[in-house]
Amino acid sequence: MQRIINFILSRRNTFLYLLLLFIGMMLTVQSHSYHQSKYFNSANWVSGQFYSISGGIGAYFDLKGENEKLQEENRRLRELLGTLEEVDSLQLAEDLRVYEYISARVNKNSITSYRNYLTINRGAAHGIEEDMAVITPLGVLGIIENTSQNFATVQSVLNDRSSINAIIKGTDQFGSLRWDGEDFTRVQLYDIPKLVPIKKSDTIMTGGMSSIFPPNIPIGVVVDYKLPKETSFYEIEVQLFNDMSNVRNVYVIRNNQREEILNLQAQTEDVE
Template sequence: MQQIINFILRNKTTLFFVFLLAVSLSLSIQSHSYHRSRFFNSSNWIVGNVYSTQAKVSSYFKLKETSDNLLKENTDLRTLLFNTGISDTATIDTKTFQYVVIPGQVIKNSYAQRNNYITINRGKSDGIEQDMGVITSNGVLGIVEHTTNKFASVQSILNTKSNINAKIKNTNNFGSLKWDANRYDMVQLEDIPRMVPLLIGDTIVTGAMSSIFPENIPIGTIKKFNLNASESFYTIDVGLFNDMTNLNKVYIINNTYRSEIQELEEKIANDQ
């Protein structure tokens, strides 16, 4: 108590000035509508900014949760999209699906090598296996090549060993999608016959002959094509929908019929 009294005695002049200032401000605000309006407007501005900052901070911390929820919803929607024979979503049994979609995220990516690979944060414990397709919301990304318990390496579409069945959306003519290692935003579609009508801007999608990807997943658009008089097939440059330098969320596709299809194809090959 004595310390409080000593503090007041030492600072009595300053405290008296603060008291008089508070009284004068109070009288001024109460007696003048302009000052009163300015005071409350300033108070509202300060409080508003505090609440706004608080909302932004709260929104930031909820962003990851929101992103994960959206990815889960998109995964469910893509599963339905790839299994388009389903009409009643209320009685869905995922065990009957041909395609099962698993969400994931890119943790490492290369695009400047001849044989590029992508590492994702899903592995054997998540049901990921070799030869599963990997896509983004924009289109095809690559094919799973190796897996550990928690991670998987994906053979990028930007890999000289990559070979994906693709077709021209407008005509359904299919060929092989490869990469010549020249540009990270461009791949090449081969084996399209010269009699097929082509247009710059035609969309290229996955073909029906793939046991890895569902049909009609976007890949890119035709940017350039050439045909020499002595050749029977076009040379086609396809601009990718994916920005291969900026990858984040992915979807891994499991074709649950793949082993059965492969078994049948092997029997046919052995009979020939």
């Protein structure tokens, strides 16, 4: 202990200089808007780079899990290729023209609050814009909310503000997918009428009724449901295909017809 005290005393001038330098820098930043903007921009850049590096390290140690996900994606692609003869080739070509996929990696992810977000390592410089869909090889993940040049934040499906159009596979009944803030492995599907036949293990997919998600993107499976007496609609528990606590590689989906759709809808609403 005495050695530590002696060390500090012998270098007291250096420590005093560093302390005064730090105080001076803080006073400068607080009293000048230009310095404030430079400081916060630098802080955002540093935090973005930190999350990028830490995300890369995490991805390295999770290579086995990522390989398993890629194998599952390849299996689904093989199934799709095996059924292409049954698909309308003109419709398939149209879908390929409309939707564009941009690969990205998750740098930061939260699952413990009511409004969870992810940060990905793609931004405006890579063509990422607000309100683009984000998925993984397993299914729906969220929607782009904000972008910088090289990064973007994603509103997770585990967010009490999230609402995604969804259907029960094999039916034409649309509902609203939301999260009650309880279990990060489950979300809830509402507004499905009681006349619709439903059973556990039914697959839930995107409905394609918005300009954000393409139709038929997997979401999860039904694990429970109930029909409250006071309503005519089910409350459905959906187990997510994604492990939301372990998400690395993602795809951002650009709808190349989105702007045209939104402009047309805006014109129609103005007429009304």
